[in-house]
Amino acid sequence: MSKQRDLDTSFFGQPRGLSTLFFTEMWERFSYYGMRAILLFYMYYAVTKGGLGMDQATAASIMSIYGSLVYLASVVGGWLSDRVWGSRRTVFIGGVLIMFGHIALSLPFGVSALYVSIALIVIGTGLLKPNVSEMVGGLYSPEDRRRDSGFSMFVFGINLGAAVAPWAVPWAANGFGLNLFHGEMNFHAGFSLAAIGMFFGLVQYVVDGRKYLSKDSLYAEDPIDKESLRPVIIWSAVGVVALVIILGLLAAMGQLNINNIITLITIIAIALPIYYFVMMLNSKKVTKEERSRVVAYIPLFIAAAIFWAIEESGSVVLALFAEQRTVLHIGGWHFAAANFQTLNPLFIMILTPFFVALWDHWKKQPSAPGKFAAGLVIAGLSYVWMALPAMIHGTTAGRVSPFWLVGSWFIVEIAEMLISPIGLSVTTKLAPNAFKSQMMSMWFLADAAGQAVNAQIVKYYSSATEVPYFLIIGAVSIVFGLILCLFVKKIHSLMDGVE
Template identity: 50%
Template sequence: MTTKNEQQIVASVPQTGFFGHPKGLFTLFFTEFWERFSYYGMRAILIYYMYYTVKEGGLGMDKATAGSIMAIYGSLVYMSGIIGGWIADRIFGTRKTVFYGGILIMIGHIALAFPGGVTALFISMGFIIIGTGLLKPNVSSIVGDIYSRDDERRDAGFSIFYMGINLGALLAPFIVGTVGQEYSFHLGFGIAAVGMLLGLIIFLLTRKKNLGLAGSHVPNPLSKEERKSLFTKFAIITIVIVVLGIITTKTGLLTIDRFTMLVSILGIVIPTAYFIVMYRSKKTTDDERSNLIAYIPLFLAATMFWAIQEQGAIILALYADERTQLSFFGWELQSSWFQSLNPIFIVLLAPVFAWMWIRLGKRQPSTPKKFSFGLIFAGLSFVIMIIPAYLNGTTTLVSPIWLALSFLIVVLGELCLSPVGLSTTTKLAPAAFSAQTMSLWFLSSASAQAINAQIVKLYKPETEIIYFGIIGAIAILLGVLLFVISPRIQKFMKGAK
């Protein structure tokens, strides 16, 4: 996208109207609010639905298998962002891609709302994986479109947008989690579907007035000949994958363990290939190549961070269900409610961080240093979990305060890294790969969870101290290293603050 096009897009968006930010932020804020409500509501009860017994309304899976599937599911959700970014850049533009993604997500939740066993589970996962890949990276990319590159409100705007994400994630476990665990898992999944429907309605009713031209531009469109070739190849590849899937499943060659290992490998190979393709592209300028070099250590830091943060829905969810006292000062808690801790703290603290970055202005820490702080906090959030096991052993129930403290610490790191990472990605993205670079950012989560699919199998109550200690220590050491080399990274960030 040329500078002229960027200026035209920004000029078409009302630049005030939502807490001093562009009016389009309202549309994107509430679209993502309801999408995240649906996703995190489903996720709050999904692991319990998988390993609770059939008598309890679940599928009766092994806990280790359920944890591994959760990680792979999360990995594929973010990995599919590659498809979403490519479709937005080459075919539809980000705005249409967001809408189509929301429809697929809603269908996925509807599939889980009806009893269908393991088959319905995997069908639902397929729809939500593809739909989220279409929607999530592209709605964030549109946020970048409504600001000029030198607008000092940009980081604060992403922080507000990030608060919208977490407001949805905050409410969902209390509503969907309570209904799912107290009454019916399927009814809970149905509520998640309604949430996505509300997000689609808001997007349709306000996009024209609030977004102007944002999201309507196709940066690198396919020619007619390329489209014909693409659809032919897509049909052939789809048929081959379906046939191979049926054959390998029937013959026992494709097992859950082998599939998770395959996805774990792809979680490393795909982002590596992505960096290489963008770096070597003739459409990438010299300054953009320099920006990509700066982006690599930030991507690796984000992957380590998300490897810890995403275990909140797997290892810490198991910890909440099996190792935590669910009676607190006379209150009876649901284990799914702990999934609201992360967004609660973000909603409370995101405005503080947004204010802080604006207040500091040019004196705020550089992007690499913010990432290093995020890693250090993430490591501390795991190290703190050693204490209850050390003091009381691993066979007794612990106070829920320990989980709350762990979630609080990782949120401090998340607010240093995640909204800033979204903003930095839009700054460092090569023009010809704008939406795809946002997909690359979400690949850091995909890579993290692909790795988690192997790591979470090692967790058991008796290995808590080693598990939390080693992972936490690695994150802290990497955070310190990133802080030390941050001035060198900053030099490669051409044209970006």
């Protein structure tokens, strides 16, 4: 089997199955980032403009907690793939749920359709996202040297879909360039295009998957037996009952509203990684050496959470800045506020080759904690940069150049190059043998925790507060980065031999 895979070079020198997964993830990211490009505006635009008429603070909080829930769900998605369905079936189910989530948004059923859509897309993305990456790894034998380049092509597909979507979906919402909606936004048309994108991905995944994906992906790696299933069912039931009781108490006190539900999710997103750390540090399965490495991971986890809070703000705070404070044309070229969402994947694609070459040739490069520290300082500077327009021109002087946003995204993507790929690598290296999968989940939980905190602080952003907002959050990131820099050697020693 491995020999056949090694000989399969039909997709630009890679196994043909990579094409299947490349386009599946490309279309999934197209649908997800296309939806996110216009969702915030859909929520807070007035009903007369085609929106839901929510207040801006609530809409921004929902956007942040939405992202947090997606990464929380990925933990469950990985478990279901490993223990129950196998990766191929889990990805398919996830894709179907995502498609129906976008269809729900494409229908004019108001706020109820929004919440149904969020539930479907959160569960679906949680099932699909972690398992597609796992299937890419399964295309290669351990000794296959094409693995790294294969993953690089796969990541390019992710960013390609994410880069095209913020242009295509707003274009559909604006009448496909034909003024079909007489200058008004039709958000449902945009969400329909996102649904169609996911449909294309599913069709390609099913048709090509039968031919080019390993049959091993149809089965769970570590199928759960009845004895192990019982405690899972019991604890899941306990969790559901506890949640129902909490929601019931909130309802009885007249406090069952979207803001309190967001706060509840925030608490869960912060408490879950704390639980994981306590569990690993106290487990008898973890050796002294491994325990030291877990301790070393704690400040890196906090750093990652702070970074993701800033990086993920692109679809929330920076989207609001683009809509309300930015000149939306350069000369005669006019564009939509949603189009700025393309900058994130675009800069990733531009910067990745440079940083790959840098790490390959820099002999005395910083350790992982050192890169994290530098990344946090740079991420903070991206927010300090965003405070400058109002400090120079004031917040009442009207709109500012779009190049302020371009610069901010460029700066934060440099930070991402220092944190995201390095974090993925160091997470696998510091994982205790008994908790390899759970430790990988921790990387997703850092993003979930960061966005959950964001859901609370984005409420305080407005054009009037933008200077202190950007400066305070930027300063927190810079200060933590500088503190982390002081402890680089200590953290590196706790990593116990891991480079």
